[in-house]
Amino acid sequence: MNGKAASGEAAQVATRNRLERGRGALGPALELVHTGRAPTRAVLTSELGVTRATAGAVAAELEALGLIRVEPGAAAGAQGRPSHRLVVADDGPVVLAAQVHADGYRAALVGLGGTIAATAPGCETIDADPAQILGSLVEAGVELLEQTGRRCVGAGLAVPSAVAEPEGQALNPLHLAWPVGAPVREIFAERVRAAGLAGPAFTGNDVNLAALAEHRHGAGRGSADLLCVATGHRGVGGALVLDGRLHTGSSGLALEVGHLTVNPEGRPCYCGSRGCLDVEADPLAFLTAAGRAPGPEVSLLKESRELLTHEYDDPAVRAAAAELIDRLGLGLAGLVNILNPDRIILGGLHRELLAADPERLRAVVADRSLWGRSGGVPILPCTLDHNSLVGAAELAWQPVLDDPLGALAG
Amino acid sequence: MNGKAASGEAAQVATRNRLERGRGALGPALELVHTGRAPTRAVLTSELGVTRATAGAVAAELEALGLIRVEPGAAAGAQGRPSHRLVVADDGPVVLAAQVHADGYRAALVGLGGTIAATAPGCETIDADPAQILGSLVEAGVELLEQTGRRCVGAGLAVPSAVAEPEGQALNPLHLAWPVGAPVREIFAERVRAAGLAGPAFTGNDVNLAALAEHRHGAGRGSADLLCVATGHRGVGGALVLDGRLHTGSSGLALEVGHLTVNPEGRPCYCGSRGCLDVEADPLAFLTAAGRAPGPEVSLLKESRELLTHEYDDPAVRAAAAELIDRLGLGLAGLVNILNPDRIILGGLHRELLAADPERLRAVVADRSLWGRSGGVPILPCTLDHNSLVGAAELAWQPVLDDPLGALAG
């Protein structure tokens, strides 16, 4: 390596570094429009903390990229010259979002702003071979892309399992009959590549992605320290969104909240302890507490919902709900003591439990977390219809949000 | 407000925003030198990801500010032109670092690089009035500054209590006889101002600050997701350093780890539960388990250390250590499941317990955390002598690290 090459190498590092940082205010601006926090150029100006000139130029560039549109028709009423509105382009690029859950799987195209542009007919069975399912999902996505004629800039997948970083194996796909440690991220990426789809492919845990979606477009908007807890079938999942970024820990295993002790005299757990959140506050625990042995072929979540909404008068159901609320509350209090979130969002059965008796849950959490200050953390139900799916899309949008120019060009 | 003023206001926001971001690579460069990760301009170049020209200019500017020095005398040996060394200026500015603990308090001057430049004689008693103690600490600092003639650019204080954000009240100064909720941050800042010291004043929890110090200068260097757990007197403290920044949660109460359940059949805790980490793994629990009722006037930590180092042959002591290791391990495993850190650092008595039987502790944590992957997290003893004190200094240095030009000028 001679002197010239060495000098060139340093410059190359510098350039790569600059490109990785993303260029200027383009990314932040797109993120603001994407999350609905910049309805006009005027608020874009103040949110970005730049001058009107810069905000105008940035908006023009994003429009030129086909990502947003600047619409003259403004809702006036206030004094001064009315702002043009900034809206997500409804014919802009989309990402392929895919989700696998206990009872089936589905694919969709999602545009900026978290809007679902097209959905493939969902499937209600689960194959034991992940490659099979992920292949079908990508196929369905390709079909949707052909039908709509829109450009694809990435793909995201949500799976009901912890996803190890950085390789992306599914570590505990407990209710999928998938092999433990299946390299789902790699399989999905390979299928996406094979299908000729443009853009990178991402894979994450469904509760994590649901949390991300709720933070961007749902009940978590504006939170700096968001805790999500949810249960869908068996076990309890958690997620943390810090400053708008998913916190997955050093190897993707953070927020595995299922083994917090919430009942010292509780049933034994497969982890070796007893009274874990996983076995004390999931749909199976609820049905068992209510004295309803679940049938073999039913969805535990659906059955639980049914009970809570239509048979809440039954004292046994009511008592079971109260018991689960107490257990869940203890678990949440433990998490509050460790994480001190500014908001908690509940999904799945936990959402229904919150709806059934919000006061009881809030009281338990306040009572068992250390100070009223943190005990007073708001506990809200999730608000998005398909939050894991939208979250998978968020994952795929992230490179575009970080550096629109680079992601759409490269 | 006329048109010109409005335009001026937008520009003002933009300017403030730019100043807050800090100018260019100055801050990152100083941080690299500060933490010992940039011994020469060559590695500064690659670490910053800029060209040699930029790195050179940045180093020159930091030298002009009196913060670092560029020394020609280099340890050669390698090929090519030898680098000059970048070292912290030994006559540069300092910050006042102060610490209050269960058995006394002390003050020191700390320079860049975490080096203690001067220490005031420590005091071994604790007054019930925080204003009294904090006043003495600031006085001691002023004296040190006069003796050494160095410039002061800020002050930091470590207290053995959770510190509420954003106001800075001491929420649980359990073993200080201070009033609960005392506005220590405000009191300290007021004393610093009254003494005529330049620069802002900061206050934080001692375990948090110890973690910060270990991350910058000790066993935590290079960690992206560092968990610290320590016990000094009564109760157990925790801290988390994410990407080099202290994670204190939304109101400063994160990592209050003392109420994790680690022994379902354990002793009752003041929180209403039983078998909490706080009452199962602190020095008092150790002494009790070893059958040594602590004298009224001794330091629980010193007494415990004494036992562990000089009476470890005693079966009762050995059994007590094993019991505490098991309890601590369960607590750490719970934290690993929730936080998934890439490293754990133990301080106070926990450090001695780790030294007494490292294999036992590691085995418990690996056994009870969910996957071997995260169970294999390294558990290390803390390595700095006065890590809370150095951490308090880090707090005070932070504005300088973020924007050297702005902090030293304003």
Added chain:
DNA sequence: TCATTTTGTGCCGACACTAAACAAACTCAG
């Protein structure tokens, strides 16, 4: 109709950094 208010745009300059060529200081081989 005109003053007032707010938003949008064009132009210039400041500033930080890249890029590239050159100079300097060492090692190592012969």
Added chain:
DNA sequence: CTGAGTTTGTTTAGTGTCGGCACAAAATGA
């Protein structure tokens, strides 16, 4: 001892982003 090779430091010119400012545009209201 000399020169090739290698790495580091410096100089100069150039580029791109964004602040600062003046002016234009589009509404409200007396």
